[in-house]
Amino acid sequence: MFLAAGPAAANVAVTQVSSDPFTDAQAQHRTEVEPDTFSFGTTIVSAFQVGRVSGGGASNVGFATSTNGGATWTQGFLPGTTGNSGGPCGSLSDASVAFDAKHNVWLISTLGVTCPNTPVFTSRSTDGGLTWSNPVTTATGSNDKNWIVCDNTTTSQFFGNCYTEYDVTSNGNALRMTTSSNGGATWGPARATGDNASGLGGQPVVRPNGTVLVPYLSGNGQIRSFRSIDGGNSWRSTVLVSAVSHHDAAGGLREESLPSAEIDAAGTAYVVWADCRFRSGCPSNDIVLSKSTSETTWAAPVRVPIDATTSTVDHFVPGIGIDPSTSGATARIGLTYYFYPTANCTAATCQLTVGFVSSTNGGTSWSAATQVAGPMSLSWIPNTSQGRMFGDYISTSVRSGGNAFPVIPIGTAPTGSTFNLGMNAPTGGLPVTGGAIRASADVLGTASNQKASLVTAF
Template identity: 30%
Template sequence: MNKLVLLSLLSLPALARAQSAHPNVLISVQNSPNETSIAINPKNTQELVAGANLNNQYTSLDGGRTWTWRTLTSPYSVWGDPVVVADTTGAFYYFHLSNPGATSIGFPFIDRLLVQRTAQAAIPFSYRSFFGLNPPKQQDKEWVAVDRKTNTLYATWTEFDAYGSLSSRDSTRILFSKSTDQAQTWSPPRRISFYGGDAVDEDATVEGAVPAVGPNGEIYSAWAGPRGIVFNRSLDAGQTWLPKEKPIVSQPGGWDYAVPGIYRANGLPVTACDVSTGPHRGTLYVNWTDQRNGPSDTDVWLARSTDGGQTWSAPLRVNNDPPGRHQFFTWMTVDQKTGYLWFVFYDRRSYPDTRTDVYGARSTDGGRTFQNFRLSQTPFVPNENVFFGDYTNITAHDNVVRPVWTRLDNTQSSAWTALIDPTVLAAKGTLPDLTLQTYPNPAAHTLHLALDLPTAALAHIDLQTTTGRHVRTALHQQLAAGHQQLSIPVRDLAAGVYLLEMKIGNAVLHRKVTVLH
């Protein structure tokens, strides 16, 4: 017979409120990491590889719980802008800039783009090839996508006539190249932006081209510049492109803007396409940040297209907090098994100053609505005199979701991930700012629940087996709004893994709970 367990309602301690429902893992503090990138092996989601400026490489073979650190070398140096991707064979690729230092023969810094490869996550990377060499022009801000059907690699990036030049004679353009042989060789760079930009590396420069592959091999890419956020596509594996890029949306305030406490900030776009077998297959997404609501209110945005980029939705606001705070450095990915969208970004919704959290967001309905959740366990206070990097990153496959970000505590930078468990997010319904945390977990005698209710509501909490069999009702009670702590005795339960389900109105939250004796 199921036994009703009475719970004591206590005031929520500050420590419990500070905890994140998603365990945080420190990847490394060595070698001043920033500009983080991460990829997951779709054949084995326990294998992850990450990178960070300038030459940091990290490997995890246990789903992101522990990491090893290495520094990369190459014949032409490793000079930042790390991009890590994985193909369907389980091979990983690490792309980066170079600074060969051979100015005496006319090769300036960032003169080419380099790629390193490993066939298995556990094996160190080795130099593979370079592309984009076009002296004395400079190559910057590359990103790469993998065609999951053919494992073709597609790269887009910005070419500068002279990086940082104020001269009207110097400009920038978006280039494209591909490799069909696992990065051994590359096609000649092709210009895909009809309109160029200046070379200042500010709002009027064309930058931020991120490629994405569609379900039939289409190649899409969006970038920012003096015409706002624009888009181009190829329907024949990169042989031909639209003669002129299409506008997606204006970017009021430009892509280069100021955020207090941050060395420099940008709202460059991220492009992704759903190639899953889900209901939103083929939907194209572009994610960015801007200050269209004023310089004290940076927001995360998404535009979606269901016709291959012919038309686009109006901007949809991803962060769901009241106006007036900063959210910045967004990244987005699509879980190609579920079709869900996952986002990571920095967030100051809880503070009137420069204290900064890391938030995630998820959309299960093709980018129409968004569920926000805090990822970082504690905020950090950055130092505007220390370079913070230009991006975060996130990877997902079959509900294994791993973001990566830089934390900057005054002058100490560190790279972090979070072990996102999709079962802790609402399975149906939404209730803004509803949170539920469990600790200790595993529990031996008593399980504590830290509950944050935005409004008074009837709460129903059940314990179930992982197969959904009802074990007991832990609570069925009207609760007041605010912070509360609940305690559940578990010493009489058999050791094992249970699923805790909380229903608040139409919203449902789940937590995995482990009982040990």
């Protein structure tokens, strides 16, 4: 019932939705990494780095948009950002996508890396994600790991508010939030949490009642969360979701246990991350899931049963998506993740692979795993100062009543010094079938070889 440990070829048809056209000398070209994806109605928008720069960011951020439920795609690159598109920055990073239903505007949040300071930008589209405006400045300073979300519940008193989370690297990764109430055209002041928390990789989600929850990875190896109940005017102190036990991926791969978060139609929050607590001695990670219905307390993490705890597989960097029309015991979940078939590998032998599982009962049980892409050698993906990079995050969008759509980087062997790594989507999406493999909460081991502190990760 489990995915085989050997590096079998992927068995999913994919459609390439973008490729790197740039030639600037700073970057490793024909590379695309670190996608985020969001869907609303029949529109799916993905954004990602194009032309990865070893020291941080990329030549630009690209987008791929489908207006017909993933049948066809239009690609392009954000204007007014880097020198490749008439903008002020040398490189751009950390793309995140949202849709504001009240103002009918798509938004892509990005981070200007080699700019004056390290600003957070927001690019806007009013034609369904097909063309984009020059960006507006969302936040200034030395920043990292921005993420954007909008309140799309018409009955919420904060319907139409959008929220961007980021951390301030010059202030110990202090967490900050900023709010827009006019479709991302302007943004309010930066606000700290009640306990002035710090961390990395926060992913805000909005409950139907308008409460914003923000799970993130703290500097002391915990997944924590904070909230706002007043439309972003203030942010409460953080609460514990769970401690993290984490196995660092082999082969010099750039990888960290950042959370991926989503919300269902009833307001239950879901957060997943890579964790080794279910494997004695922490030889590799599983993907684990915690849920909250109360905003302030979180259930103990359960193991997503992709394979046996005795397998050689190492799972990491998950991206969760939930059908926005479902909830609770009938919530339809899609979960995309990366893995090594053999955890104990080297830079020369590691096989980077992409998998997918689904649940139709809120994560109580899961489907057998599907191999979506790979295996890929690490030499097929660009290098950075922190190791080979496919992306610090991935995401999955599940259409209402339909299939799941992750957009993922898939590569083949380089041609000389030129890579062949571009963005792809499963053709027609991935079915959310669910299955009978039940999640587990039995903790076998809590050792960890996680890095001692967070590293700025442009």
